[in-house]
Amino acid sequence: MRTLKFGGTSVANAQNIKLVLEIVKNKAQDSQLMVVVSALSGVTDLLLEASAKAASKDNDYKLIVAEIEKKHLEAIKELIPVSDQSALLSHIKRIINHLETLLDGCFLLGELSNRTSDTILSFGELCSSYIIAEALKQQLPNSIYKDSRELIKTNNHFGKAIVNFEITNQLIADYFHVNTAQVTILPGFIASSTDGNNTTLGRGGSDYTAAIIAAGLNASHLEIWTDVNGMFTANPKIVKQAQPIEKISYQEAMELSHFGAKVLYPPTIQPVLNRNIPILIKNTFEPEAEGTYISNEINYQTNPVKGISHIDKIALLTVEGSGIIGVSGFSKRLFEALSNENINVIFITQASSEHSICIGIQNSDAENAQSAIDKAFELEISQKKIDLCTAEKNLCIVALVGENMKNHQGLSGKMFSTLGKNNVNIRAIAQGASERNISVVVNERDVKKALNTLHERFFEDNTKQLNLFVMGVGNVGEKFIDQIHQQKKFLKDNLKINVRVIALSNSRKMHFDEDGITLKEWQSALDNGEVANKESFISKVKELNYRNSIFVDITANEVVAQTYDQYLEQNIAVVTCNKIACSSVYSNYQNLKQLSRKYNAPFLFETNVGAGLPIIDTLKHLIASGDKINKINAVLSGSLNFIFNNFNENASFEDVVKEAGVQGFTEPDPKIDLSGVDVARKILILIRESGYEMDIDEIENNCFLPQECMETTNNEDFFASLKKHSSHFEGILAEAKAKDSRIKFVASFDNGKASVGLQFIPKESPFYNLEGKDNIVEFYTDRYVDQPLIIKGAGAGAAVTASGIFADVIRIGNV
Structure with missing residues (x-):
């Protein structure tokens, strides 16, 4: 029957x-x-x-x-x-x-x-x-x-x-x-x-x-x-990766149903529990699906956490004061006052000092509850033994549930650290003596992030989902997206990282897909997107409030660089190849670093120097291990190295600069590279990452361009001026030949002073044989005194820059 x-x-x-x-x-x-x-x-x-x-x-x-x-x-x-x-x-x-x-x-x-x-x-x-x-x-x-x-x-x-x-x-x-x-x-x-x-x-x-x-x-x-196909590990409408629970105990099912698992009405379990009658949750629309089997059996071999649930629209009432400490009957009076108003208490926690007690109730009952409590303790409040009751609305209770949780150490720590890493603030904590349930109160706007983060930690084979918001899809951006598409399966299978691109934007259009953009069709999706707007882009990223969110800036835009603080303050990591922010005034650079630490939001910019070369990462390791940077010599412009390696009697300076642009080695405005500004920014970033305070106007820039070239306002006029002053560049080439040297644009830092400019490099220098678009950096430190630590390799190009950005994203995934 x-x-x-x-x-x-x-x-x-x-x-x-x-x-x-x-x-x-x-x-x-x-x-x-x-x-x-x-x-x-x-x-x-x-x-x-x-x-x-x-x-x-x-x-x-x-x-x-x-x-x-x-x-x-x-x-x-x-x-x-x-x-x-x-x-x-x-x-x-x-x-x-x-x-x-x-x-x-x-x-x-x-x-x-x-x-x-x-x-x-x-x-x-x-x-x-x-x-x-x-x-x-x-x-x-x-x-x-x-x-x-x-x-x-x-x-x-x-x-x-x-x-x-x-x-x-x-x-x-x-x-x-x-x-x-x-x-x-x-x-x-x-x-x-x-x-x-x-x-x-x-x-x-x-x-x-x-x-x-x-x-x-x-x-x-x-x-x-x-x-639905039974009880799920979390609400599948909020957590897309939620899985049906095959078997669960009566007690676990009661906890989950109490905390909002709407598939089962909480009082349902009691009558059948008394008779030990199993409950089977089945799907009318998929009758062949297994469903969830609820009984008195406890499976100690599986995950100790059976589900994550939540109750929304919660208000947290706090009563505190010295008049509570050691006073018998206080709790009785408090709960009696609420009972008389027919107010259901969902959550209770009290500080061990007895100085305060917090209770969670429905938002709709908050005002009535406050009035009832203040009236019940009117005398103590007038004597200033107890403060007026305070209420904080629009909160949510999130609960980990599992009968076997009591036999596993560290679950609370994992729960709290997982939420903390994603900047989900915990307002209150409660855990019953049975240890079957660990409940926390969080802000309602964080509930989606909290549920997904916890589900990822406890149910998804520790796979970490990264949600990317990408601005800039030119040469480098296109390569970056291609690399993600190519490596997506490898990352998921081998590194347990699931990368989703949630948003793309260029200067004209932007497109969001809350479930992740299909990377095979990203270009058509972006072409059909809405009009690009930086403010609405930021607002949408904040509104989604996804866990492990990463803003990826693949532009050279100053306005975009000025928005990083808005992302970091929301616990959104920033990965950028845009050098403007880190080479801006020192106070802004320092502020971004501090925000990154305060909100536990990584701020990575490896590609600011050397494209895909591990220059900044190596520098960070040196400093972290206690070494000190004393001197830096470097060729940091792959574009300038390409230009001077290919500039000869058979190729005009103007033509070589144009070819560097076609190859994607220069900035959209090549004057940024040729003026030395780009190299000055790079050496400034290395100086700052070495622990020194400096601004860009303190770097001596020995520009080799004629003044007329520097005063141009567009690329057409700039190239015309290069052609006009061709004899100037030919003179530089002739001087290098006369000295049996090669021309390199070198950045230096020594004894607190920095400079950038052309140098004639003799054959015995390690810089002499630097080919193509390669970069090289020499670090002289307390440990590397006579022979410097040298990093050398391709320092420009869309593919290597994209790979450097991608590497920063993976670093965040491995944190």
């Missing part, structure tokens, strides 16, 4: 009801069934709305009644043959007429009592169950309808009546002892008091009805059929 319950989505319409009938027919082949059904989807809400409108003398309640009637009549016409519809249509119309009479009374009186409300709300289940029973009889003649009000008896606590199990169990046993029907259809949610009034069992009460019936019959199983 089995009890089945089908919820509102399962019986939302005729199409869904047909699926229910098919499931019932299959199940009835090998077992006698008691089938409890909810109201058609949305009907209970419509009844509540109609009640409120009638009581407030709003005639629109009649329109709602008409809508309710229409929903049921349409279901009848699709489920029942025309020849058999007449009696059922008449029955439903009689029920609707009765409903309208009650609502007319509410309208005339201008009020709605709890007793009348329960009667009105019962009509949803009364209609749906009768229609489904008649439809089932068409296919299984040995099926009957039974009114639950005749079996389940309660007190007169209207709205959420308390069941009298002694009478109820006897009525259920007596009825089903003589009932031989193959299937019995019963309405959920509704009952009647021992003196004959209609009562209800609370929202979600259809689950409870099914559990009461199952317990009364000592059924073999209770099956709850809904629209």
Whole structure:
């Protein structure tokens, strides 16, 4: 003998009801069934709305009644043959007429009592169950309808009546002892008091009805059929990676359902737990899926955390003061004050000093609770022994649940550190003595991030999801996206890093996809995106509030560089090849570093110097290990090295500069490279990362360009000026040949002074054979005194720069 319950989505319409009938027919082949059904989807809400409108003398309640009637009549016409519809249509119309009479009374009186409300709300289940029973009889003649009000008896606590199990169990046993029907259809949610009034069992009460019936019959199983594949490790609407839980204990299921797992109504478990009747959560729309099996078994071999759940719209009330310490009866008075106002306490925590106590309640109860508490402790408040009660709204409780958590050390630490790394502030903490539940209160805006971060930590094989917001998709940006696309599977399989590009932007368009942009089609997605706007881009990134968010700047734009602080303050990491921020005024550079540390948001800019070469990373390791940088010599411009390596009698200076631009070695404005500004920025960044304070105007820039070239305002005029002054550049080349040297643009730092400029490099120098677009850096330190530490390699180009940016992203993933 089995009890089945089908919820509102399962019986939302005729199409869904047909699926229910098919499931019932299959199940009835090998077992006698008691089938409890909810109201058609949305009907209970419509009844509540109609009640409120009638009581407030709003005639629109009649329109709602008409809508309710229409929903049921349409279901009848699709489920029942025309020849058999007449009696059922008449029955439903009689029920609707009765409903309208009650609502007319509410309208005339201008009020709605709890007793009348329960009667009105019962009509949803009364209609749906009768229609489904008649439809089932068409296919299984040995099926009957039974009114639950005749079996389940309660007190007169209207709205959420308390069941009298002694009478109820006897009525259920007596009825089903003589009932031989193959299937019995019963309405959920509704009952009647021992003196004959209609009562209800609370929202979600259809689950409870099914559990009461199952317990009364000592059924073999209770099956709850809904629209998901069981209980999940987290809310799948918020956590896309959430997985169905195969097996779970009664206690774990109760904790999860209490903390918002809406697939199961919390009181459901108690009646069947007492009889040790397993519960099976199944999906009406995927009946072959395994679902979740709830029993008294505890599996000690699996993950000790069974699920992560939450309750939103929470207010945290705090009562504190010296008058609490050591005073017996304080807690009794506090909770009594709330109980008298019928306010449910969801969360409790108290400091060990007894100086303060925090309680979590629903947002809607906050003002009433504050008033009740302040009134209860009016004397102590007037004597300044206790402060006025404070309330903080728009919070959320997040809970880790697992029966076996008590046998595993460090779970609390993992939970708190995981949230802390993502800048989720914990307002309060509670853990029961059973250690089955660890609960924290966080800001409501952080709940999505908190749930996803914790789920990633405890359920996803420790795979870390990185959410990228990329600005700048030119040559380097395009290579960067290609590299992510190519390496995505490798990173996930080998490094447990899942990289998603959530947003892309260039100077014209921007595009967001909350589930991640399909990288095969990113160009068309961006072309069809909205108009680019830096302010709205930042706002959208903040609004999404994703865990492990990374803003990737692949521009050379000063305005973009000025936005880094806004990202870091929101715990959003910044990865950039844009040198402007780190070479801006020292106070701004220092502020960005401090924000990175304060908000635990990495600020990485390896590609600021040497493209993909590990120059800054090596420098950081030297400093962290206690070494000191005393002197730096470097060729830091791959573009200038390319230009002077290829400039000869057969290639004009102007043509070589143009070719460097075509190859992607120069900035969009090549004057930035040739003027020495770009190299000055790079050596400045190395100086600052070495621990020295310096600004760019302190660096001596020995520019080799004629003044007229420097004064141009666009690329066309700049190249024209290079051509005009070709003899100047040929003279530099001739001087180098005369000295049997090669031309290099060198950056130097020594004894607190820095300079950049052209140098004629002799053959014995390690800089002489620097080919193509290569860079080289010499670090002289306390440890590397006579022979410097040398880093050498390709220092320009879209592919190597993109790989350097990608490496910074991976560094964040490995943190």
